[in-house]
Amino acid sequence: MNTAGNTVHPEDTTLLEWFRQPETKDKSFTLLVKKYQEKLYWHIRRMVVTHENANDVLQNMFIKVWKGLENFREDSQLFTWLYRIATNESLSFLEQQKKKRVLSISPEGTDLSESIRADPYYDPHKLEWKLQLAIQSLPEKQRAVFNLRYYDEMPYQEMSKILNTSEGALKASYHHAVKKIEDFILNH
Amino acid sequence: METRETIQKELATIATNLSDLPKQTPYQAPEGYFSGLSETLISTAKESPSGKVRTLFVRLAVAACVAGLISLSIYIAIQGSHSEPMVKTEAAILSELDTLNQNDLIAYLEIHAQPGDMLTIEKNLENTYLSSSEQNEDILLSELLEDVSEQL
Secondary structure: OEEEOOEEEOOHHHHHHHHOOHHHHHHHHHHHHHHHHHHHHHHHHHHHOOHHHHHHHHHHHHHHHHHHHHHOOOOOOHHHHHHHHHHHHHHHHHHHHHHHHHHOOOOOOOOHHHHHHOOOOOOOOOHHHHHHHHHHOOOHHHHHHHHHHHOOOOOHHHHHHHHOOOHHHHHHHHHHHHHHHHHHHHHO | OOOHHHHHHHHHHHOHHHHOOOOOOOOOOOOOOOOOHHHHHHHHHHHHHHHHHHHHHHHHHHHHHHHHHHHHHHHHHHHHHHOOOOOOOHHHHHHHHHHOOHHHHHHHHHHHOOOOHHHHHHHHHHHHHHHHHHHHHHHHHHHHHHHHHHHO
16 A cells, blocks of 8 residues: 555555456446546646646546556556556647647637636746746647656666656756746846 | 656756646646446447447448549449440441541641642542543433433
């Protein structure tokens, strides 16, 4: 057992074992969602900005988890696998949004910076909001690199498995991202 | 394995300003969102397989219809082109030539005839005159004979 906040959660191996048995499958999935939902939600939310988008991506992500968990190979950590699905779903969602914006066929395809400014809690004088605007100025994959390292404090080794990129390339990408963000904050 | 401290130190070496910022996400999730999320997700996930299968079935059905239409139009096009033979027989050409107006033929030949064609045309014309003069003589002779027989 481990704890996240005040809640006690079963170990991943136990959850996987329960998931493979029909009588405990639902219970195991509910516990898995409860264990990881917040971390994954915030990872997705930082990528796609609005709650509605994050909720859609999170739902799609957990549908994939439900379908694929039975065949999950335990040669990687469950946590890493979940993050990989969440990241890929977020990147696919952003790609679709970008296409919609280009075609201008949907009002959903608005710029992410506009979505940040439209947030009811947005305060242009606060540095954390400026930081979000700076993060959105990065290319999508670099944004994922920055968020995983900066907010989730993830080692490059784990990030490499999630993003399927070499540790060296990730290190370079993160350094560039930090520099760009620093410049953005100083100049805006 | 990297620790939180090493990650923080790395950030401080790249950008001091950024390492001093509190790592807080300013976004808010709706109140009570996480408490009911697992139930919503499990019901969505359980409903999804049939939905996906239906979507796949519809896609396959549409693809099959499109493929069918394409095949049908190709078949019709091929059948249409085969209804008239690609190479006409000599007899067919001659029978079609018979139906043509002589003036049209002359007009066509004046425009399209090659120098070498003249020999063929002249030969054909000679044969035509020959046969027609022979026919005329026969007709005249029979008419004459008719007249004689009447007189007798």
